[in-house]
Amino acid sequence: MKLKTWKEVPIGGLITDAGNSVQYETGGWRANCPVIDAEKCSHCMLCWVYCPEGAIRVEDDKVVGIDLTHCKGCGICARECPRKAVTMGKEAAVKEGVKV
Amino acid sequence: MTLKIEKAKGTPLALDGDKAVALAMRQMNPDVVAAYPITPQTEIVMRFSDYVANGEVATEFVPVESEHAAMSVCIGASAAGGRAQTATAGAGLAFMWEVLWVASGTRLPIVMHVVNRSLSSPLNILCDHSDTMGARDAGWVQLYGENVQEAYDNAIQTIRIAEHPDVMLPTLHALDGFIVGHNMERLEVLPDEAVRKFIGTYKPEHSLLDVDQPVTYGPTDFHDYFTEHKRQQIAGMEKALEVIPLIGEEYGRLSGRYYGLVEEYRLEDAEFVTVVLGSTAGTIKVAVDELRERGIKAGLLKIRCFRPFPAAVVARALGHRKAVAVLDRSVSFGAQGNALFLEVCTALLTNGFAPKVVNYVFGLGGRDTIPAQIIQVYQDLIKLDKVGLVGPTLRYIGLRE
Numbered sequence: 001m002k003l004k005t006w007k008e009v010p011i012g013g014l015i016t017d018a019g020n021s022v023q024y025e026t027g028g029w030r031a032n033c034p035v036i037d038a039e040k041c042s043h044c045m046l047c048w049v050y051c052p053e054g055a056i057r058v059e060d061d062k063v064v065g066i067d068l069t070h071c072k073g074c075g076i077c078a079r080e081c082p083r084k085a086v087t088m089g090k091e092a093a094v095k096e097g098v099k100v
Numbered sequence: 101m102t103l104k105i106e107k108a109k110g111t112p113l114a115l116d117g118d119k120a121v122a123l124a125m126r127q128m129n130p131d132v133v134a135a136y137p138i139t140p141q142t143e144i145v146m147r148f149s150d151y152v153a154n155g156e157v158a159t160e161f162v163p164v165e166s167e168h169a170a171m172s173v174c175i176g177a178s179a180a181g182g183r184a185q186t187a188t189a190g191a192g193l194a195f196m197w198e199v200l201w202v203a204s205g206t207r208l209p210i211v212m213h214v215v216n217r218s219l220s221s222p223l224n225i226l227c228d229h230s231d232t233m234g235a236r237d238a239g240w241v242q243l244y245g246e247n248v249q250e251a252y253d254n255a256i257q258t259i260r261i262a263e264h265p266d267v268m269l270p271t272l273h274a275l276d277g278f279i280v281g282h283n284m285e286r287l288e289v290l291p292d293e294a295v296r297k298f299i300g301t302y303k304p305e306h307s308l309l310d311v312d313q314p315v316t317y318g319p320t321d322f323h324d325y326f327t328e329h330k331r332q333q334i335a336g337m338e339k340a341l342e343v344i345p346l347i348g349e350e351y352g353r354l355s356g357r358y359y360g361l362v363e364e365y366r367l368e369d370a371e372f373v374t375v376v377l378g379s380t381a382g383t384i385k386v387a388v389d390e391l392r393e394r395g396i397k398a399g400l401l402k403i404r405c406f407r408p409f410p411a412a413v414v415a416r417a418l419g420h421r422k423a424v425a426v427l428d429r430s431v432s433f434g435a436q437g438n439a440l441f442l443e444v445c446t447a448l449l450t451n452g453f454a455p456k457v458v459n460y461v462f463g464l465g466g467r468d469t470i471p472a473q474i475i476q477v478y479q480d481l482i483k484l485d486k487v488g489l490v491g492p493t494l495r496y497i498g499l500r501e
Contacts, residue, residue: 012207
């Protein structure tokens with residue numbers, strides 16, 4: 001995302017467009033990456049409920065992975081998963097939050 | 101500007117500074133006033149709460165538990181699109197320090213009336229400028245008044261400065277505690293209707309309560325945009341330098357009393373000049389008149405607007421004098437001179453001037469400064485011009501050595 005100049009942004013740090021946090025990529029903050037074990041996952045959606053970033057990717061009512069451009073690696077999904085289907089792994093070992 | 105303004109018929113009254121400010125607040129009728137009493141400002145809040153109780157204003161008065169809360173309530177009220185004001189002094193202003201930055205960083209045009217008081221310790225409730233100088237970098241416009249009339253006039257102009265679309269900065273005006281705050285003087289007040297017309301109505305571009313145009317106030321702002329937002333605040337200050345004299349001119353046409361960034365007193369041909377903020381300008385005018393009678397070309401540059409600092413105006417006013425004394429009513433411990441002195445020196449240097457300049461500390465914790473002491477300062481300047489700098493650059497008025 002191209003950063004704007006001081007003459008282009010609203011004064012006072014105001015955010016004038018609703019829902020624009022999707023443009024702010026926070027994935028770079030992550031140290032550890034959540035990894036979903038598709039075998040164990042029952043698609044109960046608890047991780048989706050708890051994720052503070054809305055970074056759990058869901059398609060057709062199924063958990064399909066993690067939005068790594070926004071996931072900060074906080075580990076709440078791993079902590080809350082009742083089936084221990086989410087574990088926090090090293091960055092290099094995963095792609096899109098699924099074991100490769 | 102070609103605004104047609106008829107001069108309003110003023111009413112002469114005898115009031116002390118605090119009551120004059122409270123009266124100005126009644127005439128401005130802010131949407132929200134959140135304040136906590138502290139000497140020597142208490143009378144403003146007392147008197148204003150009378151106005152609220154008597155139904156003379158439509159203001160929501162919030163009797164908060166502290167000054168930190170007072171400013172926080174003002175921030176909320178202003179972000180919600182209302183006109184918010186508060187008043188404080190000394191330790192109260194210090195207690196607001198954290199949230200002063202929130203008000204300015206969020207570009208909320210809050211108005212604050214400050215009755216200058218020293219900062220403890222040792223405990224002291226009397227006047228010096230430690231409180232407002234402590235807030236000098238907080239992003240607030242700062243005006244200083246000399247007497248009760250100016251306190252009243254500045255109070256009414258602050259709201260216009262703060263809300264100017266090119267400025268949008270919180271604005272405070274200061275009056276010296278007790279000396280102006282508690283002394284009764286003659287002043288002329290404008291008719292209520294004239295004040296209402298002068299300040300107009302406030303239509304913020306954004307507000308928290310605007311559900312059709314929802315906005316987020318106070319989000320996290322990191323390395324990628326923080327500098328840009330600070331640069332915008334600097335631009336607001338730069339614009340304030342243009343706006344303040346225009347509003348002072350407009351106010352002049354309404355009241356007959358014109359205001360600029362500075363006031364020059366017998367300065368045209370002056371060789372020896374003092375620079376000061378606040379009520380001591382009145383004392384210096386008496387001393388200057390006396391020196392002029394003795395044939396000494398003395399003059400005064402009173403700074404009305406300290407933030408933003410009118411560097412070019414000050415440099416032009418002082419650049420070619422034989423010697424200049426900058427009088428500071430506060431101490432920046434460990435600095436190379438005190439707040440006003442540093443501003444003046446930087447203004448001179450960056451505009452290519454280098455007159456002889458010295459710094460005097462005076463009036464700390466309410467110590468009186470009398471014309472004889474000011475005359476001594478001018479005599480020091482004459483000596484400085486003749487023999488050059490003898491002794492330190494930083495000097496003291498009325499210190500028992």
